[in-house]
Amino acid sequence: MNCISLNNGKHFYCGDHNLIVNKELIEPLFELGKWKKKEIKKVNISETTLADKVKSLNHLSFEVTQDCPLNCTYCVYGGSYDFHRTPSRKKMALSTGIKGLDYLMGVIGDREKNRLVALSFYGGEPMANFQLIREIVLYSKKYTKDWEIKYFMTTNLTILTDEMIDFLIENKFKMTISLDGPKEIHDKQRVFHNGLGSHDIVMKNLERIKNANEMFYLEKISFNCVFSRDKSLIDVYEFYAKNELVRENNVRLSSVDPRDSHYYEDIIVDSKRLKEEHSKVLERICQKTAASDKLLPIDQCMLSRFHLVEELLSLRHLTNLAGSCLFDGKLYLDVDGNFHVCEKINNRFSYGNVNEGFEFNKMGKMVKDFTAIIDEKCSDCIFNRLCARCFICFAKEGVFKFDEEFCLERKKTMKANLENYVMLKSRGVF
Numbered sequence: 001m002n003c004i005s006l007n008n009g010k011h012f013y014c015g016d017h018n019l020i021v022n023k024e025l026i027e028p029l030f031e032l033g034k035w036k037k038k039e040i041k042k043v044n045i046s047e048t049t050l051a052d053k054v055k056s057l058n059h060l061s062f063e064v065t066q067d068c069p070l071n072c073t074y075c076v077y078g079g080s081y082d083f084h085r086t087p088s089r090k091k092m093a094l095s096t097g098i099k100g101l102d103y104l105m106g107v108i109g110d111r112e113k114n115r116l117v118a119l120s121f122y123g124g125e126p127m128a129n130f131q132l133i134r135e136i137v138l139y140s141k142k143y144t145k146d147w148e149i150k151y152f153m154t155t156n157l158t159i160l161t162d163e164m165i166d167f168l169i170e171n172k173f174k175m176t177i178s179l180d181g182p183k184e185i186h187d188k189q190r191v192f193h194n195g196l197g198s199h200d201i202v203m204k205n206l207e208r209i210k211n212a213n214e215m216f217y218l219e220k221i222s223f224n225c226v227f228s229r230d231k232s233l234i235d236v237y238e239f240y241a242k243n244e245l246v247r248e249n250n251v252r253l254s255s256v257d258p259r260d261s262h263y264y265e266d267i268i269v270d271s272k273r274l275k276e277e278h279s280k281v282l283e284r285i286c287q288k289t290a291a292s293d294k295l296l297p298i299d300q301c302m303l304s305r306f307h308l309v310e311e312l313l314s315l316r317h318l319t320n321l322a323g324s325c326l327f328d329g330k331l332y333l334d335v336d337g338n339f340h341v342c343e344k345i346n347n348r349f350s351y352g353n354v355n356e357g358f359e360f361n362k363m364g365k366m367v368k369d370f371t372a373i374i375d376e377k378c379s380d381c382i383f384n385r386l387c388a389r390c391f392i393c394f395a396k397e398g399v400f401k402f403d404e405e406f407c408l409e410r411k412k413t414m415k416a417n418l419e420n421y422v423m424l425k426s427r428g429v430f
């Protein structure tokens with residue numbers, strides 16, 4: 001039995017079966033051979049399969065500019081990440097954006113079902129090339145007779161005119177605003193090039209959008225909060241639970257990515273303190289649930305990783321492609337007109353461009369190289385069926401390489417997630 005004990009042996013997680021079971025039940029049931037191992041299917045991808053796959057693409061993300069008024073301490077483009085680009089002021093040309101959109105629409109044009117396409121705008125700071133966004137949105141209207149098109153943007157909200165607000169509202173943009181919590185935390189991380197913090201301007205601009213259209217504000221604005229492990233999780237939680245301007249809007253917490261980065265080199269992390277803070281936050285959520293109090297978006301955000309655990313536990317079959325996209329969802333277009341799998345992967349894995357189109361041999365190689373690593377390194381791992389690793393986890397200098405540190409961290413996190421999931425379930429939160 002490939003099992004580990006959780007919460008001091010009260011429960012076990014069985015890797016081969018992808019199940020959490022009670023201690024009393026486990027031995028007799030396994031002896032009776034009640035459960036079958038959950039299969040890991042091997043993905044077999046040919047260039048023809050990939051040419052079919054891309055017809056299901058439904059999301060084009062434009063790197064409209066690499067320019068940004070901020071110089072965030074953890075920015076992957078700030079120079080402290082080994083394989084990502086360094087700061088630049090390059091902007092996408094309109095002809096590149098239009099060719100990218102036309103190319104996508106040409107690839108998916110015959111599709112009969114699911115005629116919904118998302119266009120998202122990304123940077124640097126996308127608002128630093130607002131004129132291009134406006135032109136692409138206007139141009140995309142030529143497709144709206146046959147397609148439903150939705151618009152998205154991720155922004156630091158430091159550049160905002162009244163004209164921009166009107167345009168965003170008129171085109172029902174779904175906006176993700178980067179906001180790292182209270183001023184004391186945000187202003188240490190999200191700074192302008194002169195070192196000054198950006199919290200005041202972000203909050204002021206949020207007010208302006210809310211005043212312009214409260215319904216739009218509630219429905220279309222969400223937040224991305226980047227968490228650095230030396231900061232207080234409780235302070236971030238309190239901010240999102242109490243601040244009137246943010247407490248009703250969806251929020252997502254993401255962590256500063258430690259891989260291939262010098263970010264944490266000069267930072268002292270107190271893991272014990274962090275674990276205690278996390279337990280305190282979960283305890284508050286348990287108490288709210290017990291009292292039948294409404295959970296806020298920040299509570300849901302804190303529970304999201306456990307929803308993912310639940311979802312992964314319920315999967316019957318997994319593939320050795322794990323959590324990676326298969327070129328059938330999102331497509332990322334960089335300022336120079338090159339296609340990539342998403343905005344998070346470093347720029348050494350492009351598989352085509354707006355002039356020559358997709359290079360299916362490169363896509364096939366990505367899948368082959370990535371799954372070879374998974375087959376070699378992950379087959380015997382107890383967490384194989386729960387670990388949603390994807391291309392970006394092993395993307396180095398143009399090749400995929402297994403990352404031992406990532407793996408070790410992942411194992412610790414998954415055990416903790418399973419233990420907290422069991423605890424939350426026993427307290428009625430799930």
Ligand code: SF4
Binds near residue numbers: 070072074075125
């Ligand atoms: S706003 Fe985004 S792109 Fe700009 S410095 Fe911060 S993390 Fe980097």
Ligand code: SF4
Binds near residue numbers: 377406
């Ligand atoms: S990356 Fe590590 S933790 Fe994840 S399945 Fe592979 S060996 Fe296990």
